[in-house]
Amino acid sequence: MSRRKKLKYSMSIIGLLILILGVIMLLPMAKAYHDHDPAIYKAFFLTSVCSILIGIFTSYGFKKNKDITLRPSDAYTLLTLGWIAASLLTALPFLLSNFSPTPASAIFESVSGLTTTSSTASSASRFPESIILYKALLNYVGGLGLMLLLIAFLSIDRNSQTLARLEAAGPRLIKLTSKMSDTARIIYATYAVFTAAEFLLLMLFPKMRAFEAFVNSLTSISTGGLFNKSFGLYHLGHWYVDIVISVFTIIGSVNFLLYYFLIKGKLKKFFANIELLWYIKFIVAFTLIIAVILYGFDTFDSPFRCIKASFVQVTSTISTTGIPFYNYSTWPATAKLLLTALAFIGSCSISTGGSIKIIRILIYVKMIYRGFLKRAHPRLVVPLTIGGKPVEAPIVSAVSAFILAFIGIFILGGIVLSFSGLYVGEAFSTSISMLSNSGISFSKRFMTGDYSCLSGSFKLFLSLLMLLGRLELFPILILLMPSFLKKDN
Numbered sequence: 267m268s269r270r271k272k273l274k275y276s277m278s279i280i281g282l283l284i285l286i287l288g289v290i291m292l293l294p295m296a297k298a299y300h301d302h303d304p305a306i307y308k309a310f311f312l313t314s315v316c317s318i319l320i321g322i323f324t325s326y327g328f329k330k331n332k333d334i335t336l337r338p339s340d341a342y343t344l345l346t347l348g349w350i351a352a353s354l355l356t357a358l359p360f361l362l363s364n365f366s367p368t369p370a371s372a373i374f375e376s377v378s379g380l381t382t383t384s385s386t387a388s389s390a391s392r393f394p395e396s397i398i399l400y401k402a403l404l405n406y407v408g409g410l411g412l413m414l415l416l417i418a419f420l421s422i423d424r425n426s427q428t429l430a431r432l433e434a435a436g437p438r439l440i441k442l443t444s445k446m447s448d449t450a451r452i453i454y455a456t457y458a459v460f461t462a463a464e465f466l467l468l469m470l471f472p473k474m475r476a477f478e479a480f481v482n483s484l485t486s487i488s489t490g491g492l493f494n495k496s497f498g499l500y501h502l503g504h505w506y507v508d509i510v511i512s513v514f515t516i517i518g519s520v521n522f523l524l525y526y527f528l529i530k531g532k533l534k535k536f537f538a539n540i541e542l543l544w545y546i547k548f549i550v551a552f553t554l555i556i557a558v559i560l561y562g563f564d565t566f567d568s569p570f571r572c573i574k575a576s577f578v579q580v581t582s583t584i585s586t587t588g589i590p591f592y593n594y595s596t597w598p599a600t601a602k603l604l605l606t607a608l609a610f611i612g613s614c615s616i617s618t619g620g621s622i623k624i625i626r627i628l629i630y631v632k633m634i635y636r637g638f639l640k641r642a643h644p645r646l647v648v649p650l651t652i653g654g655k656p657v658e659a660p661i662v663s664a665v666s667a668f669i670l671a672f673i674g675i676f677i678l679g680g681i682v683l684s685f686s687g688l689y690v691g692e693a694f695s696t697s698i699s700m701l702s703n704s705g706i707s708f709s710k711r712f713m714t715g716d717y718s719c720l721s722g723s724f725k726l727f728l729s730l731l732m733l734l735g736r737l738e739l740f741p742i743l744i745l746l747m748p749s750f751l752k753k754d755n
Contacts, residue, residue, distance in 0.1 A: 272336065276344045278325045280351050282416055285321025287355055288314045290403055294359075298396035306396050309363035317355060345413060346742055349733060352412055353377045356404060365390075365397055370722030377729040379404030380412070381736035382490040382618060383705040384588060385715035387725055395477060398492070402481045405490030408736070409518070409618035410457060418450035449523075456525045461487050464514045471506055486511050487518040489618045491587035491705060505574060508591055512581040519585035519613030520545065540653035541614050541625045548584060548624070552608060553577045556601045563598045576601075584608040586620040588699070588706035588715070595710040602708045606695070609702050620703030620735055622672055628652055629665045671739050676701055679731050686724045700731035 295310035336344065357369070357376035366372035371387040378385045379401045393401075407415055461483045468479035485492040520542060527536040536542070557569070557576035566572045578591045583605045594602065612621025629652060636648045650657045679697030684690055692709040696717075699707045705715045717728065734742055 272340055275336075276340065276347070279344060279416065280348050281321045281324025281326075283321075283348055283352060283412055284317050284355055285325060286415065286419075287352060287407075288317025288321055290407065291317065291359065291400070293403065294396045294400035297399050298394070301394065301396060303394055303396060306359070306363040306365070306394055309359045309361075310396070310400075312362060313355070313358040342740075346737065348412055349380070349737060353380060353729070353733070356380065359400065360397075363397075365394070368722055370725045371718070374717070374725040374729050375401070376404065377732050378705070379490075379492075380408035381703050381732040382409050382488050382586070382620070383700060383703045383732050383735075384485065384490045384492040385699070385705040385712075385717055385728075387716075387718050387720075389716055389718040398481055399477075401492050402484040402490070405488040405492055406461075406484040409488030409490065410453065410522070414450050414453070417447050418454045452526055452529075453522045456522055456529075457487065460514065460517055464510065467510050468507070471504070471510075474507070482511060483514075486514040486587070487618065489515055489518045489585050489587040489613070489620070491515070491582065491589040508574070508578045511589065512578045515585040515587040515589075516549070516581055519587075519617045519619035521614045521616045523616050538653075540628065544628060545584075545614050545624050548608070548611065549577075549580055552584070552604055553580045556580060556604055559598055559601045559604075565597060579605065580608060583704065583706055584611060584619075585613050586702050586704035586706075588704040590706070590713050590715075593713070595708065595713050605706075606698065606708060609698050609704050609706060612702060621701075622669060625652070626665045626669060629657055629662060630669055632657075633662060633666065668739065672701070675731070675734060675739065679727075682727060683724065686720055696728070697731065700728050701735040703732060703735045 291310050291314040295307060295314055298307040298310055353373060353376050355376075356379065357366075357372040360366040360375045361369060361372035366375055366387060374385075374387040377383075378387075382405050384401065384405060464486055465479050465483040468474050468482055469476065471479075481492070484490070521539070524536050524539055524542060527533075553573065553576045556579075557572040560566055560572040560576060561569055566575060575592050578589075579594055581587070582589045582591060586609070594605065610622060611627055612623050613619025615623050615625050629650070632650055632652070636650055639646055639648050650662060676694075676697050679701060680690075680694035683693035683696055686693070688696065689709070692707075692711060695708045696712060699705055699712070707713055707715070711719075717725065720728070
């Protein structure tokens with residue numbers, strides 16, 4: 267099959283993505299029009315119209331070439347270029363509306379939105395609501411992955427398994443149905459139901475406006491955490507709002523394939539999932555430990571407040587949502603260290619959360635344990651199992667490579683950022699914040715996710731870290747290897 271045909275097919279897929287993003291922009295455009303904000307309205311109008319026209323034009327040959335089968339190298343290329351194209355396109359409204367003064371700032375905003383990092387390059391004390399809505403929508407479509415969005419709503423079954431597997435956040439993606447497109451629709455239907463449920467629960471809070479409830483719902487389930495105090499939400503701190511948001515960040519950070527078992531009434535299969543069990547254990551254990559630390563240092567005046575503060579901040583961190591419910595920069599150093607560890611661990615696979623993932627941590631720990639046993643007893647045969655099931659050698663190798671690469675890029679990111687004038691602690695905290703897509707920083711300066719003080723080149727570097735974290739390193743790293751483009755490994 268000719269490379270030209272594959273290129274046309276890939277361009278048509280990217281065109282469909284551009285088309286969908288252009289349609290999505292109509293909603294914040296309508297909001298800007300309603301709020302009588304002509305500059306932002308015009309920016310969304312121009313970008314949306316151009317995106318729809320370009321999308322229609324470039325996707326023209328999709329049906330004609332949809333029988334093409336992509337190799338892994340082609341799929342990696344398509345996935346990476348799709349995210350880059352989406353990032354550049356969605357940056358235009360920020361730039362054209364003068365919300366972002368420079369292209370680097372605009373790209374940072376768009377990448378931050380799509381990767382659910384939800385940091386900002388703007389120092390504005392209050393964002394226009396149309397921009398808030400736009401970033402929330404970017405969180406929502408980027409949460410489960412751009413390619414999964416296409417698979418759910420378009421018929422690309424021939425390559426859907428390959429694309430979904432590469433973008434899935436975790437070691438493996440299993441089809442629930444015979445067609446990956448049907449599996450993707452089940453995931454998105456579940457996604458929408460949870461979003462609607464959170465919206466209704468938040469609307470029970472008397473002071474919550476419908477707009478605030480809607481934005482919070484979009485950004486909680488997507489683990490984006492956009493709508494924090496720096497973006498104009500004044501209800502954080504009330505126990506009901508904090509708990510509802512925290513619960514749905516947990517829901518969004520759990521493997522979405524497991525909810526299918528709940529729908530089917532297979533409760534035992536849902537609660538027996540080893541990754542889910544350990545995720546709950548991590549949340550409970552870290553909540554109790556940090557609560558004891560907070561109480562011991564008199565951070566809050568009652569045990570209940572310590573437990574509540576610990577719970578919401580632990581769930582925000584491990585789910586990589588990154589909402590600063592409290593000014594945790596003033597918390598004891600031990601508590602901040604434990605939260606940093608949670609930022610590395612991250613959420614469950616096949617979820618909207620980021621970072622290393624629970625399942626990879628479990629596999630890696632078992633691999634280390636097996637190594638110790640083999641050292642003590644060389645002839646001992648110790649199979650590596652998770653939940654009673656053997657883990658295949660290629661998966662073990664991939665997990666090991668991922669964790670080592672993740673740590674390596676984290677260290678490299680911290681070193682590079684130290685040249686920006688940041689203190690060492692700030693540099694490395696920012697590095698894990700971007701790479702884990704949490705947007706949470708343990709330095710006081712960046713606690714609210716405002717990185718407007720950095721220069722354009724470092725904002726672009728942070729954008730790269732965010733993309734690397736969201737695409738789980740390898741699609742971008744492998745694409746940079748010339749040998750990979752010549753043959754599949």
